[in-house]
Amino acid sequence: xxxxxxxxxxxxxxxxxxxxxxxxxxxxxxxxxxxxxxxxxxxxxxxxxxxxxxxxxxxxxxxxxxxxxxxxxxxxxxxxxxxxxxxxxxxxxxxxxxxxxxxxxxxxxxxxxxxxxxxxxxxxxxxxxxxxxxxxxxxxxxxxxxxxxxxxxxxxxxxxxxxxxxxxxxxxxxxxxxxxxxxxxxxxxxxxxxxxxxxxxxxxxxxxxxxxxxxxxxxxxxxxxxxxxxxxxxxxxxxxxxxxxxxxxxxxxxxxxxxxxxxxxxxxxxxxxxxxxxxxxxxxxxxxxxxxxxxxxxxxxxxxxxxxxxxxxxxxxxxxxxxxxxxxxxxxxxxxxxxxxxxxxxxxxxxxxxxxxxxxxxxxxxxx
Amino acid sequence: xxxxxxxxxxxxxxxxxxxxxxxxxxxxxxxxxxxxxxxxxxxxxxxxxxxxxxxxxxxxxxxxxxxxxxxxxxxxxxxxxxxxxxxxxxxxxxxxxxxxxxxxxxxxxxxxxxxxxxxxxxxxxxxxxxxxxxxxxxxxxxxxxxxxxxxxxxxxxxxxxxxxxxxxxxxxxxxxxxxxxxxxxxxxxxxxxxxxxxxxxxxxxxxxxxxxxxxxxxxxxxxxxxxxxxxxxxxxxxxxxxxxxxxxxxxxxxxxxxxxxxxxxxxxxxxxxxxxxxxxxxxxxxxxxxxxxxxxxxxxxxxxxxxxxxxxxxxxxxxxxxxxxxxxxxxxxxxxxxxxxxxxxxxxxxxxxxxxxxxxxxxxxxxx
Numbered sequence: 001x002x003x004x005x006x007x008x009x010x011x012x013x014x015x016x017x018x019x020x021x022x023x024x025x026x027x028x029x030x031x032x033x034x035x036x037x038x039x040x041x042x043x044x045x046x047x048x049x050x051x052x053x054x055x056x057x058x059x060x061x062x063x064x065x066x067x068x069x070x071x072x073x074x075x076x077x078x079x080x081x082x083x084x085x086x087x088x089x090x091x092x093x094x095x096x097x098x099x100x101x102x103x104x105x106x107x108x109x110x111x112x113x114x115x116x117x118x119x120x121x122x123x124x125x126x127x128x129x130x131x132x133x134x135x136x137x138x139x140x141x142x143x144x145x146x147x148x149x150x151x152x153x154x155x156x157x158x159x160x161x162x163x164x165x166x167x168x169x170x171x172x173x174x175x176x177x178x179x180x181x182x183x184x185x186x187x188x189x190x191x192x193x194x195x196x197x198x199x200x201x202x203x204x205x206x207x208x209x210x211x212x213x214x215x216x217x218x219x220x221x222x223x224x225x226x227x228x229x230x231x232x233x234x235x236x237x238x239x240x241x242x243x244x245x246x247x248x249x250x251x252x253x254x255x256x257x258x259x260x261x262x263x264x265x266x267x268x269x270x271x272x273x274x275x276x277x278x279x280x281x282x283x284x285x286x287x288x289x290x291x292x293x294x295x296x297x298x299x300x301x302x303x304x305x306x307x308x309x310x311x312x313x314x315x316x317x318x319x320x321x322x323x324x325x326x327x328x329x330x331x332x333x334x335x336x337x338x339x340x341x342x343x344x345x346x347x348x349x350x351x352x353x354x355x356x357x358x359x360x361x362x363x364x365x366x367x368x
Numbered sequence: 369x370x371x372x373x374x375x376x377x378x379x380x381x382x383x384x385x386x387x388x389x390x391x392x393x394x395x396x397x398x399x400x401x402x403x404x405x406x407x408x409x410x411x412x413x414x415x416x417x418x419x420x421x422x423x424x425x426x427x428x429x430x431x432x433x434x435x436x437x438x439x440x441x442x443x444x445x446x447x448x449x450x451x452x453x454x455x456x457x458x459x460x461x462x463x464x465x466x467x468x469x470x471x472x473x474x475x476x477x478x479x480x481x482x483x484x485x486x487x488x489x490x491x492x493x494x495x496x497x498x499x500x501x502x503x504x505x506x507x508x509x510x511x512x513x514x515x516x517x518x519x520x521x522x523x524x525x526x527x528x529x530x531x532x533x534x535x536x537x538x539x540x541x542x543x544x545x546x547x548x549x550x551x552x553x554x555x556x557x558x559x560x561x562x563x564x565x566x567x568x569x570x571x572x573x574x575x576x577x578x579x580x581x582x583x584x585x586x587x588x589x590x591x592x593x594x595x596x597x598x599x600x601x602x603x604x605x606x607x608x609x610x611x612x613x614x615x616x617x618x619x620x621x622x623x624x625x626x627x628x629x630x631x632x633x634x635x636x637x638x639x640x641x642x643x644x645x646x647x648x649x650x651x652x653x654x655x656x657x658x659x660x661x662x663x664x665x666x667x668x669x670x671x672x673x674x675x676x677x678x679x680x681x682x683x684x685x686x687x688x689x690x691x692x693x694x695x696x697x698x699x700x701x702x703x704x705x706x707x708x709x710x711x712x713x714x715x716x717x718x719x720x721x722x723x724x725x726x727x728x729x730x731x732x733x734x735x736x
Contacts, residue, residue, distance in 0.1 A: 039685060043692040045674060068661065068685040075662045076681045084677055293436065294443045306413060309452055313444045317407065317436040324411040324692060 002182040002209045004241050011352035014233065014260035015345070020210070020241045022088040022140040023180045024080065027055040029241060029262035030345050032253065032338045033090060035270065038063045039073070039083050042270050043328045044335065046084040052305070052332060053339035056088035056140075058265045061133050062097035062125075066118050070136040078138030090265070091139035093130045093172075095186070096214065096246065099148035107147055109164065127171040135178050141210065144172040146186040148215045158190035162199050165214075169203055182209035184243060190215065191224050193231035200235035210241040213261070217246045226255050233260035250279060250341050251367055254358045257345055269334035274327040276319045278307075279337040281364040285312070287330065292316040299333055303340070307333035370550040370577045372609050379720035382601065382628035383713070388578070388609045390456040390508040391548045392448065395423040397609060397630035398713050400621065400706045401458060403638065406431045407441070407451050410638050411696045412703065414452040420673070420700060421707035424456035424508075426633045429501050430465035430493075434486050438504040446506030458633070459507035461498045461540075463554070464582065464614065467516035475515055477532065495539040503546050509578065512540040514554040516583045526558035530567050533582075537571055550577035552611060558583065559592055561599035568603035579604045580611040581629070585620075594623050601628035618647060618709050619735055622726045625713055637702035642695040644687045646675075647705040649732040653680075655698065660684040667701055671708070675701035 001023060008017040020027040034041045034049055037060045041049050049057065059079050064070055076082040079089055098105050098114045105114035111126040130145040145168050147161040165188040176183055185203040189195030196213075203211060213232050216225045229244060236242055243263035244256050253264050269279065276287040278299045285292075285299060293316060298308040307315065307329035318326030341361065348357035362368070369391060376385040388395040402409045402417055405428045409417050417425065427447050432438055444450040447457055466473050466482045473482035479494040498513040513536050515529040533556040544551055553571040557563030564581075571579060581600050584593045597612060604610055611631035612624050621632050637647065644655040646667045653660075653667060661684060666676035675683065675697035686694030709729065716725035730736070 038689045038691055039682070040691050040693040043696070045693065045696065047674065063689075067689055068681070072662055072681065072685075076664060076679050082679065082682045082685075084682075294440055296444060306415065311444050311450065313436070313440065314407070314450045314452075317440075317450075321406045321431075321435055323406055323408050324695070325408040325413065327692070328411070328413065328696070 001180065004210070004239060006239070008350050010349045010354040013258040013354050015257045015349045015354040016260060016262060017346055017349040018241070018262060020262070022056075022182065024086060024088045024140050025055070027088050027263070028346060030253075030257045030342055030349075031055055031263055032342045033058045033263065033265040034335050035265055035267045036083065036085070037267075038067070039079060041331075041335070043274065043324070043331045044270070048306075048332055049085065049335070050087070052335040053343060054087075054335065056090060057085055059089055059091045059137060059139060060094075060097060061091050061130060061137065062094035064137060065094070065133045066116050066123075070133045074136040074138070078136075080138060088141070089139040090141035090184075091134045091137050091143065092245070093134070093143040093145040093186075094125055095130075095146040095148050098125065099150070107164070109167075112145075112147070127168040128175040131172050131175045135176070135181065139181065141182045141184055142172075142176065143184050143212065144169040144186055146188055146214050148188070149190065151190055151215070151218055151220055153190060155192065158192060158195060162188045162190075162195055166199060166202050169208075170206060173206055173208070184208060184210040184212050186212045186214040186245070187232055187236075188215050191220060191228060193228060196228055196232045197235045200232050204235065204237050208240070210243060211236045212243040212245050214245045216244065217248050217252075222252060222255070225252065226259060229256050229261060230259045250338065251362060251365060253338075253341065254345060254361060258354065258358060269338050270331045273331035273334040276326065276330065278315075278330055279334050281361070283365045287312065287316050287326070288319050289316070300337075303333065303336060305333045305336035369548065372578070372607060374607065376718050378717045378722040381626040381722050383625045383717045383722040384628060384630060385714055385717040386609070386630060388630070390424075390550065392454060392456045392508050393423070395456050395631070396714060398621075398625045398710055398717075399423055399631055400710045401426045401631065401633040402703050403633055403635045404451065404453075405635075406435065407447060409699075409703070411642065411692070411699045412638070416674075416700055417453070417703070418455070420703040421711060422703065424458060425453055427457055427459045427505060427507060428462075428465060429459050429498060429505070430462035432505060433462070433501045434484050434491075438501045442504040442506070446504075448506060456509070457507045458509035458552075459502045459505050459511065460613070461502070461511040461513040461554075462493055463514040463516050466493065467518070475532070477535075480513075480515070495536040496543040499540050499543045503544070503549065507549065509550045509552055510540070510544065511552050511580065512537040512554055514556055514582055516556070517558065519558055519583070519586055519588055521558060523560065526560060526563060530556045530558075530563055534567060534570050537576075538574060541574055541576070552576060552578040552580050554580045554582040554613070555600055555604075556583050559588060559596060561596060564596055564600045565603045568600050572603065572605050576608070578609040578611060580613050582613045584612065585614045585616050590620060590623070593620065594627060597624050597629060598627045618706065619730060619733060621706075621709065622713060622729060626722065626726060637706050638699045641699035641702040644694065644698065646683075646698050647702050649729070651733045655680065655684050655694070656687050657684070668705075671701065671704060673701045673704040
């Protein structure tokens with residue numbers, strides 16, 4: 001049910017071209033998942049998400065369990081029926097949100113305890129409960145609950161969290177009951193390559209459908225992230241999809257694809273879009289700048305998205321006038337841009353010219 | 369170029385069925401225009417506006433002249449090209465905005481002087497300048513600058529503003545230079561039927577392409593608005609379109625169609641949509657209410673809009689979670705609802721059953 005077929009491996013990099021099959025359809029890899037934190041990709045309708053070229057979207061266990069509540073989602077037909085997205089959905093486990101929202105949280109061997117950012121209630125999240133929530137949501141891919149730590153951290157702290165993440169991964173696997181959901185483990189280990197490799201090996205010995213690299217993109221230098229990714233992927237099963245969580249900028253996606261990553265998610269295209277930053281092959285454009293005031297050109301000449309039917313001048317006006325349509329259109333453009341970058345990556349891998357593709361993109365972006 | 373063809377008049381009411389032809393296409397009447405104050409219908413893409421069934425949209429001279437500036441709009445190709453809406457557009461004159469925004473304003477025979485709500489700059493708006501702005505915007509229908517007064521007001525004040533509105537209408541007509549723009553006059557006269565009738569007669573003697581009833585829906589009782597409309601329309605040329613400005617609730621539209629009005633505009637469908645109020649044949653629904661939490665029904669069973677592909681429970685969640693998609697979807701639903709009410713009105717008029725149609729709708733809405 002969760003077949004992953006690698007159709008081609010790039011001749012000169014670690015990039016892989018594949019298809020990950022789920023009960024709600026195939027995901028072409030390498031692929032980027034738009035983030036639908038609360039059951040919606042912010043500001044974008046389901047039809048518009050599909051039109052960007054996205055195959056799979058991400059939902060957040062933490063947010064949906066708190067609001068509207070996973071039992072409510074279940075009664076509304078599950079996350080697919082509720083949101084109207086009938087393609088593949090991956091749900092994270094809540095581990096990263098508990099960490100990143102900086103809620104008062106306490107981790108024991110049994111569970112993480114945290115305070116709801118909505119009403120302040122104390123909530124206990126065990127690995128088993130995280131799986132139970134994700135089974136109620138009905139996603140295609142369930143992520144294990146992991147223990148994420150802020151970096152940099154003492155090695156002792158990183159080792160402890162890594163070891164716990166492995167034990168929790170096993171508990172998640174044991175707790176899972178649905179046949180129609182894939183389970184992905186999450187590699188932890190901070191910025192220590194040895195720990196990362198050890199964690200990857202231990203998780204690889206368990207029967208997961210895919211493997212994620214977690215706890216990155218939390219403030220470390222991109223080179224550090226690439227180093228860890230490069231050390232981790234060789235320790236993961238070749239025949240399973242690999243997902244780099246919460247990453248990143250377009251260049252981060254390509255650098256990580258070159259290191260063997262297949263899947264990504266990030267809020268950047270929508271968050272930056274809401275803030276007036278548009279991604280283009282010539283680098284990011286700040287739409288609020290006065291230089292765009294009477295610019296009749298679209299953001300990108302060859303972009304098929306609905307934002308690019310308009311002039312930069314109009315988009316600037318929408319942001320200046322605080323019109324919702326500005327964030328809407330720019331979110332759509334940025335999501336489309338990310339999908340186009342990934343489509344280009346897939347094409348390049350098939351033709352064994354991925355390194356050239358990355359070099360071309362980096363030149364356009366003004367990256368060394 | 370601005371042909372108005374009345375195809376049928378309802379047998380028992382004053383309702384008229386017609387088509388108003390503009391250089392950007394026909395407008396079926398009676399018709400409702402979504403409001404695109406700042407060059408966008410708030411939260412709704414142009415494709416989505418078209419999908420609601422709207423024929424003509426409205427832009428605001430006051431807002432667009434201040435931001436991005438009408439010369440900027442002109443350089444971006446005019447309001448059609450800039451917004452991407454290639455159907456008919458009507459622009460108001462700025463008179464109502466100066467009145468309603470309660471900017472510090474002073475009216476003389478020559479002009480109205482007001483303070484920009486954006487940067488506080490003092491701006492002088494003459495009838496001629498309002499036309500110049502609207503010519504730069506390139507709308508299909510240009511509204512004359514009128515002198516709107518708050519109601520209730522002393523008769524002397526109302527008479528003075530009415531007389532000035534007539535003189536300003538003439539100045540607008542004299543100032544207009546574009547052949548591809550229709551000019552609509554605006555009847556003023558407060559809540560005094562004699563003044564309204566006099567104003568309508570004087571404006572009817574001038575060569576306008578259409579006539580609006582202005583200065584209503586400013587806090588007076590609906591019955592007062594109906595009374596004024598009923599007294600005014602018989603004094604207007606039968607063969608010209610009639611537009612009731614800034615109105616209103618669905619019931620106000622139908623009651624006014626029965627009194628001979630052809631066109632409407634109002635922010636209510638989008639504003640109420642943004643605030644979580646959905647219009648339905650069973651009356652308005654407040655989506656935030658807890659009763660909708662696990663309601664799997666759409667807002668309206670037979671509505672073709674994209675909001676009605678979702679459950680009420682999901683829409684409620686979006687509003688509770690402050691997700692942009694809530695306002696987006698409910699704005700689309702409400703605009704679709706208004707268009708469906710007007711489509712129903714057009715069908716009913718053609719079949720000489722408009723009174724029955726209004727009675728049915730009112731029964732559903734719980735109106736006496």
